[in-house]
Amino acid sequence: MKVIVYSAMPEDLIESLREHFEIKHIPDCHTYTDLLPDLKEAEGLLGSGLRVDSGLLDHAPNLKIVSNISVGYDNLDIPELTKRGIMATNTPGVLDDTTADTIFGMMLAAARRFTELDRFVKEGRWKAPVSQAEYGIDVHHKTLGIIGMGRIGGKIAKRAHFGFDMNILYHNRSRNMEAENRYGATYCGLDELLQKSDFVCLMTPLTPETRHLIGEREFRLMKKTAVFVNGSRGQTVDEAALIRALERKTIYAAGMDVFEQEPVSPDNPLLKMENVVTLPHIGSATHETRYAMAKLAVENLTKGLLGQCPPSLINREIFQI
Numbered sequence: 001m002k003v004i005v006y007s008a009m010p011e012d013l014i015e016s017l018r019e020h021f022e023i024k025h026i027p028d029c030h031t032y033t034d035l036l037p038d039l040k041e042a043e044g045l046l047g048s049g050l051r052v053d054s055g056l057l058d059h060a061p062n063l064k065i066v067s068n069i070s071v072g073y074d075n076l077d078i079p080e081l082t083k084r085g086i087m088a089t090n091t092p093g094v095l096d097d098t099t100a101d102t103i104f105g106m107m108l109a110a111a112r113r114f115t116e117l118d119r120f121v122k123e124g125r126w127k128a129p130v131s132q133a134e135y136g137i138d139v140h141h142k143t144l145g146i147i148g149m150g151r152i153g154g155k156i157a158k159r160a161h162f163g164f165d166m167n168i169l170y171h172n173r174s175r176n177m178e179a180e181n182r183y184g185a186t187y188c189g190l191d192e193l194l195q196k197s198d199f200v201c202l203m204t205p206l207t208p209e210t211r212h213l214i215g216e217r218e219f220r221l222m223k224k225t226a227v228f229v230n231g232s233r234g235q236t237v238d239e240a241a242l243i244r245a246l247e248r249k250t251i252y253a254a255g256m257d258v259f260e261q262e263p264v265s266p267d268n269p270l271l272k273m274e275n276v277v278t279l280p281h282i283g284s285a286t287h288e289t290r291y292a293m294a295k296l297a298v299e300n301l302t303k304g305l306l307g308q309c310p311p312s313l314i315n316r317e318i319f320q321i
């Protein structure tokens with residue numbers, strides 16, 4: 001069976017795949033056209049970020065499984081894959097703590113102005129003891145609103161509750177009793193969360209329902225002192241509205257790990273704002289966690305192609321056909 005690996009992958013994991021499959025490794029793939037010569041025969045596709053829809057699938061008549069090395073799977077057209085009987089898998093769970101660390105770190109950095117003041121020191125502008133001009137705002141004992149209290153949202157809540165004595169509000173389509181019982185989180189409507197939170201953290205998947213979930217109206221509902229942090233996907237936020245909210249001081253600061261366009265354009269006004277912490281989509285980017293994700297993706301693909309149910313199968317109905 002032929003498998004295309006279209007992202008960088010540790011050599012030992014490539015070797016474990018070679019025990020079962022013929023591997024074509026194309027680590028620098030940007031669009032499916034880079035894969036065209038191999039797609040026709042491929043039964044498995046493994047990597048992260050590639051858009052997989054009918055455009056690609058029409059060239060891949062033998063494909064049985066698409067194994068995503070990420071938990072978010074907005075790059076996959078799940079209904080189309082399911083219609084064609086192709087399994088889709090992702091990597092939930094193994095990246096929760098690392099991603100929560102990143103998002104929490106970004107919240108602290110925005111509130112305490114770490115990146116801005118790092119530049120202040122390195123550029124030789126630190127000439128006297130700091131004054132109010134360099135003060136930030138406290139994170140501990142404040143109210144954190146988490147939109148999308150799932151696996152990662154829960155780990156952010158854990159840090160906020162046990163480490164920072166924060167009061168936690170959350171909004172989902174359904175209640176998360178574990179977050180309520182373990183971290184004292186309170187369920188509320190989106191508008192109430194936006195009005196009451198000192199920190200607003202967005203952690204939903206990108207779906208048609210969450211596209212531009214946070215826009216002009218939502219920024220206006222937030223406190224003028226609010227710090228907004230996006231760890232989900234760039235398209236869940238109307239970035240033009242965020243830029244206006246920061247320019248007009250409708251909110252205090254922002255932390256962005258994800259952008260509507262990635263890599264972000266150098267002209268993006270957010271890059272010029274001192275009160276915005278920008279990261280290059282590194283939520284899960286540690287050596288240990290990226291390895292764990294790749295390993296799980298390899299397990300998903302191997303099990304799927306060898307006739308077993310992959311542990312993180314998204315379109316489970318395929319196994320009931």
Ligand SMILES: NC(=O)C1=CN([C@@H]2O[C@H](COP(=O)(O)OP(=O)(O)OC[C@H]3O[C@@H](n4cnc5c(N)ncnc54)[C@H](OP(=O)(O)O)[C@@H]3O)[C@@H](O)[C@H]2O)C=CC1
Pocket residue numbers: 071072073092093095099147148149150151152153171172173174175203204205206207209210231232233257258281282283284
């Ligand atoms: N920045 C980065 O590097 C990373 C980003 N991510 C992003 O984070 C996302 C979340 O991951 P994970 O925590 O594992 O996912 P989960 O599915 O565990 O959690 C997602 C949460 O979002 C809620 N949600 C979904 N749709 C809506 C909606 N329309 N309105 C309100 N809440 C909603 C869900 O609750 P309910 O169903 O009850 O609504 C659920 O609690 C990923 O899909 C990915 O996009 C993930 C990892 C790293």
Ligand SMILES: O=CC(=O)O
Pocket residue numbers: 069070071072073095283284
């Ligand atoms: O953005 C990363 C993911 O795993 O999803």
